[in-house]
Amino acid sequence: MSLIIITQYQPINKSTKTNEPVNSKQITELSNPPKKMRILAIDYGQKRTGIAVTDAMQLIASGLTTIPSETALAFLKEYFTKEKVERVLIGEPKQMNGQPSQSAPIIEAFIVKFREHFPDMPLEQVDERFTSKMAFQTMIDSGLKKKQRQDKALIDEISATILLQDYLSRKK
Secondary structure, X not given: OOOOOOOOOOOOEOOOOEOOOOOHHHHHHHHOOOOOOEEEEEEEOOOEEEEEEEOOOOOOEEEEEEEEHHXXXXXXXXXXHHOOEXXXXXXXXXXXXXXXXXXXXXXXXXXXXXXXXXOOOOEEEEEOOOHHHHHHHHHHHOOOOHHHHOOHHHHHHHHHHHHHHHHHHHHO
16 A cells, blocks of 8 residues: 655745745736837848847847848838837947947938837947958858859848847847
C-alpha cells in the first residue's frame, strides 16, 4: 500500500514576495506582460532609402525594404498606421574625423520634414559610419554572387539593418 500526500500549491506572490495568494488580476498581469513596440531604422540617401525594423519584443533587427527616397514620408505614414513604432532611428553620416559628411544636408532636410509630419514620433540620429562597408562585406560573407552584390537597394536595406542591430546591442 502506498501513501500519497496531497498538498495545496500556493504560488509566491511576486509583488509582495510572500506566500500570500495571487489574485486573478496579478495572474493576468504576469501572463500578459506589456507589449513593446517596434523600432524602425532608416538609411536615408539621395536616391534610395533602406528601412529595417525590429520585432515587437525589440530583439531582432530585420531588413524591411528599400524605397525611392522621395516616397519615404508616404511609406512611413502608411507603415505607422499598420504597426506600432516606439521610435525611429536615422543614420547620421559622418566622416572619419567626426565631421558631417557631404550627404548630411540631405538627411537634415529629411529630418525637418519627418518632424513636421510626425511631431510625436521620437527620432534619434545614430552614427552610420561603416554601415555600407559592413553591408557589402555581409553580402560577400553570405555568398552572394557579384551581380547580386551590385544591388544598391539591398546594400541600403542591409545598412539599415546593421544600424538597427548595433543600436539594439548598445541598448542592452
